[in-house]
Amino acid sequence: MNHFLxxxxxxxxxxxxxxxxxxxxxxxxxxxxxxxxxxxxxPDWMSALIPMSLVSFMYIHGAIETLVxxxxxxxxxxxxxxxxxxxxxxxxxxxxxxxxxTDVLLRDVGLLAASLSLLFTGSDCMSIDCRLKK
Numbered sequence: 440m441n442h443f444l445x446x447x448x449x450x451x452x453x454x455x456x457x458x459x460x461x462x463x464x465x466x467x468x469x470x471x472x473x474x475x476x477x478x479x480x481x482p483d484w485m486s487a488l489i490p491m492s493l494v495s496f497m498y499i500h501g502a503i504e505t506l507v508x509x510x511x512x513x514x515x516x517x518x519x520x521x522x523x524x525x526x527x528x529x530x531x532x533x534x535x536x537x538x539x540x541t542d543v544l545l546r547d548v549g550l551l552a553a554s555l556s557l558l559f560t561g562s563d564c565m566s567i568d569c570r571l572k573k
């Protein structure tokens with residue numbers, strides 16, 4: 440069993456990359472569909488720091504999340520996409536602290552951990568990054 444798992448360890452990075460991509464694509468695209476609802480999640484202290492309307496901010500945030508999702512899905516510039524994911528998730532976690540939404544906060548901490556893992560490991564053999572190295 441251990442030999443089998445060691446032989447196929449690349450699947451771990453692949454599954455993490457595609458799983459994180461799916462989450463970022465879902466939430467990124469949804470920010471274009473429901474920007475007003477997403478703006479409601481921004482705490483007052485944070486909205487005072489944003490130099491534009493919250494709807495405009497949601498469009499920009501959604502574009503960044505969608506970009507991260509696409510890059511991770513295809514495995515192109517994986518470490519850069521993971522870094523953007525880490526930065527985005529740190530902002531989301533900061534905004535969630537003290538809101539009482541512990542389930543959302545814990546989900547995002549898990550996504551942050553997986554994104555940090557991708558930042559350190561980089562691409563797997565089923566990515567565009569790997570194909571470009573050859």
